[in-house]
Amino acid sequence: MVEELSEFSAGQFETVSQLLMSSVSLQIALAVLVVGLIIISVGYRKFSQWIETQKFSYTRPHISRFARTAMLAFFAIGLVSSVNGYIQIFELFDEQVTITNDELTPNQTFAKILNTINILVIGYTISHLIPIALNKREKITLEKEDFENWKELKGFPDDDDDLFHKLFKWVPPKILPEDIPKDEFEKNLQTKEGINFLENYRTTKGVPIGSYQKLVDDPFGEWKSAERKKYHKYFSDCVTGNNATGRKLIPGTKPQEIYPIDTWREVKRQQAYDPIIPASKPSGHASLQEERVPKSAKQIIPIGVFVGTVIGVVGWWGVDLFVLATATGGLALGVGLALKETLENYFAYILIRKDKVFSEGDRIQLASGYNGIVHRITPRVTYVREALNESLAIIPTRQLVTAEIINYTKEIEFVPSIVDVGVSYLNDPKQVASILVKIGSRALVEVKDSKGNHLAVQKRCPYLDQNKPSCGCDKDIHVDIEQPTVRFNKFNDSSLDFSVWVYVRSYGSQFKMKSTMRLIMYEEFKKYDIRIPWPIRTVYQGDEKREENEIAEHEGKRKQVVDEFGIGDLARGEGD
Numbered sequence: 229m230v231e232e233l234s235e236f237s238a239g240q241f242e243t244v245s246q247l248l249m250s251s252v253s254l255q256i257a258l259a260v261l262v263v264g265l266i267i268i269s270v271g272y273r274k275f276s277q278w279i280e281t282q283k284f285s286y287t288r289p290h291i292s293r294f295a296r297t298a299m300l301a302f303f304a305i306g307l308v309s310s311v312n313g314y315i316q317i318f319e320l321f322d323e324q325v326t327i328t329n330d331e332l333t334p335n336q337t338f339a340k341i342l343n344t345i346n347i348l349v350i351g352y353t354i355s356h357l358i359p360i361a362l363n364k365r366e367k368i369t370l371e372k373e374d375f376e377n378w379k380e381l382k383g384f385p386d387d388d389d390d391l392f393h394k395l396f397k398w399v400p401p402k403i404l405p406e407d408i409p410k411d412e413f414e415k416n417l418q419t420k421e422g423i424n425f426l427e428n429y430r431t432t433k434g435v436p437i438g439s440y441q442k443l444v445d446d447p448f449g450e451w452k453s454a455e456r457k458k459y460h461k462y463f464s465d466c467v468t469g470n471n472a473t474g475r476k477l478i479p480g481t482k483p484q485e486i487y488p489i490d491t492w493r494e495v496k497r498q499q500a501y502d503p504i505i506p507a508s509k510p511s512g513h514a515s516l517q518e519e520r521v522p523k524s525a526k527q528i529i530p531i532g533v534f535v536g537t538v539i540g541v542v543g544w545w546g547v548d549l550f551v552l553a554t555a556t557g558g559l560a561l562g563v564g565l566a567l568k569e570t571l572e573n574y575f576a577y578i579l580i581r582k583d584k585v586f587s588e589g590d591r592i593q594l595a596s597g598y599n600g601i602v603h604r605i606t607p608r609v610t611y612v613r614e615a616l617n618e619s620l621a622i623i624p625t626r627q628l629v630t631a632e633i634i635n636y637t638k639e640i641e642f643v644p645s646i647v648d649v650g651v652s653y654l655n656d657p658k659q660v661a662s663i664l665v666k667i668g669s670r671a672l673v674e675v676k677d678s679k680g681n682h683l684a685v686q687k688r689c690p691y692l693d694q695n696k697p698s699c700g701c702d703k704d705i706h707v708d709i710e711q712p713t714v715r716f717n718k719f720n721d722s723s724l725d726f727s728v729w730v731y732v733r734s735y736g737s738q739f740k741m742k743s744t745m746r747l748i749m750y751e752e753f754k755k756y757d758i759r760i761p762w763p764i765r766t767v768y769q770g771d772e773k774r775e776e777n778e779i780a781e782h783e784g785k786r787k788q789v790v791d792e793f794g795i796g797d798l799a800r801g802e803g804d
Contacts, residue, residue, distance in 0.1 A: 257311070257338060260343075264307045269729035270341040272300045281480030286463055287456070289488045290364045301353035303598045304344055312342040318601070326747075344541055350525040351537025353529040360530075374455075376492065377501070379440075380426075382697060391454055392652050395447040396440040398427045409433045417609055425695045430702060431687050459489050462506055471506035498589070500679075512680065528574075552788040572626040578661040579629055586628075591615075591735040594623070615736055637733040642685045645712065645738035647745050652721030654779050656774075657724055659786040661714045662754055664728045667748050668712020671730050683737040684730050686711070701733065714796040721735050722761045756789070757782045 276296050279285050285292040377462075378384055383392035401560050404413055408429070416422030444450055446649055454614055466486045469476040477485045487495060487504070495504060579585075586592055592612065593599045603611040610628055612621040636643060651660050672684045682689065682701035689698035714728040728749075732741050753760065757779055 247493065258341070260439050261308070261311055261342070265304065265310075265345075266306060268300070268303045272296075272303065275299060279481070281478075283463065284480065286479065286488045287307075287459065287484060287760065289490055290360055290367070293360050296355055296372045297360070301349050302350045308342045308345050308349070312339055312346075340545075344545070347541055348427075348537060352533055355537070356531035358533065360766060361531050364559045368495075370493070374501075375451055378451060380703075381501070381700075387454070391451070395442070395444055395450055398423065398442055399439050400426065400439050401438050405429075405431055405437050421695065428692055428695065428697050429699065430692055450592060455493075456489075459492055462492065462504060467504040470508075471508070473507045475507045477507055491611070496554045502679075523571060569624070569626065573609070573624055574607045576626040577605065577628040580605060580625065585694070586633065586635050589637070592638070593634040595631045595633070642731045642733050643735050643738055645684075645732045645741035645745070646727055647742055648717070648725065648727045649749060651718055651753075652727045652761050652779075653722075654776055655724070655758055656786070657726075658718055658795050659756075659790060660724065660726060660758060661716065662790040663752055663758060663786070664714045664726055664749075665712055665796045666789055667745060667752050668714070668728050668730050670748050671741060671745045673749070675741050677737075677740075681773065683732045683741050684711070685709070685733050712796065756786050761782070 273745075275559040278291055278750075279296055282292075316338070336739055338582070361591070379396070384392065400417060404410055404632065404801075408416075408426075411427070416426050427438065428436075463486065465471045466477040479486055485507075491506060496502070540764065587602060588602050590602045591600070592602060598612065600612040600614045600621060600750045603613040603620065605611075605625065608625060609622050610625050612623065614620070670684070673690045675683045677683060681699040684701060686701055689702045692698055709731055713731055715729070717727055719725075730741060730745065731740050759779070
């Protein structure tokens with residue numbers, strides 16, 4: 229090994245220092261080149277700052293990044309090529325200078341230095357242009373997914389003039405659905421309101437009826453154009469102050485206050501495509517959101533391409549790469565050991581992104597028992613936010629690849645919201661079960677979030693019966709569920725224990741559902757005189773008969789509930 233290292237040659241790099249020492253002309257030419265590159269770098273910085281203040285930097289961010297990257301290469305290569313051409317035409321160097329054991333003259337060596345700079349600049353430029361192109365392709369894919377979501381929702385809330393029905397026309401089915409009588413179906417076809425009802429109708433299995441016919445040649449292009457008009461209006465309202473706050477936002481400021489169009493789309497996805505109010509967020513919020521947009525493994529491409537370019541240039545200068553690798557192996561091993569955890573975190577990040585183990589917004593539970601929402605995944609650490617914002621767990625990303633994780637929102641998002649209750653032994657269990665079915669049925673319809681969307685998942689959205697579009701509570705149900713579900717759990721010391729189950733669309737929705745169901749339960753129990761003896765212990769002293777008579781007064785009402793709502797699935801066995 230010592231012999232090999234002693235024979236290591238730096239190739240033609242050895243002649244460069246000798247030429248610099250021996251040729252004044254080369255020193256002057258190299259100094260001029262360095263000064264020129266510095267001037268280009270300063271000019272490029274000013275050019276980039278100017279581009280960031282222009283509107284197209286927000287409306288066409290990929291073109292803006294492409295222009296900034298390509299412009300640096302254009303000027304650098306232009307300068308280097310001009311100098312190279314000049315020295316080839318004019319005699320600038322003293323050709324009498326001799327270099328021992330080297331075939332290159334000063335003129336040729338300087339030309340090779342210039343060509344090396346060109347190659348490095350080209351390699352650097354390509355390494356940054358490839359991720360831009362891949363990122364643009366990814367954004368096109370996301371844009372198509374947005375279009376499919378727009379079709380499913382029959383338009384976004386901020387659409388103008390019912391854009392969806394300008395591009396698509398509903399066509400009634402040729403075979404009548406079983407859920408609608410023929411006369412009612414044909415009657416609905418005669419009026420605009422009836423057609424709207426049929427278009428939004430879903431069968432008991434949650435399947436829409438009819439199909440859609442294109443009214444234009446390119447619906448996707450028309451939709452994309454409409455979305456861009458929305459963004460142009462958003463941008464204009466930001467810079468003119470024509471917004472809810474009246475505050476004018478300046479493009480290119482640091483921290484960034486205006487969403488670029490890609491971040492604007494991502495934020496709309498996160499908030500179910502609701503309109504974004506210009507200037508409604510504090511200063512720096514746009515920059516923060518752009519940082520939180522998930523990054524992919526494409527981050528490593530610029531480093532890989534540029535390192536490959538450098539290795540190629542080193543080999544071109546005659547350096548023995550095998551011997552160089554052997555000589556630097558110890559250093560590489562030391563650096564690798566020092567960066568072991570960093571590399572593990574990075575490759576774990578790539579695996580999480582590739583396999584989609586979890587993503588931002590997912591509700592997960594760690595092996596330690598910590599339960600929260602994935603806030604942000606980075607190549608070094610992952611942030612998991614406690615649902616009530618009490619804390620923020622920061623975990624090395626590598627630990628999440630090997631650890632046991634429970635994902636509450638992977639593929640099947642809905643979870644059961646369960647309320648347990650104990651009632652008096654004096655109440656009829658069948659009547660109690662029926663009233664609990666009524667409570668669950670009310671909860672399915674009445675419990676909503678701040679946007680008016682139902683928290684409970686159900687086979688058919690209640691809005692459809694009101695001739696309104698579904699809020700989405702009947703979407704993405706991949707398993708067969710029956711709800712509300714009532715269970716008679718056990719005979720307790722002082723009560724008959726029941727539970728009522730209602731499935732909600734996300735882990736966090738169960739808490740509001742439970743709270744509201746308890747309020748409804750209190751109201752219904754009071755109405756029908758269903759008594760809750762636990763945890764209050766009742767001591768009977770000859771008044772049991774009186775209490776039984778009081779309960780019997782509402783017997784008729786309770787029987788009406790049984791007739792109307794049934795007793796759920798209590799009458800069926802578990803194996804049915």
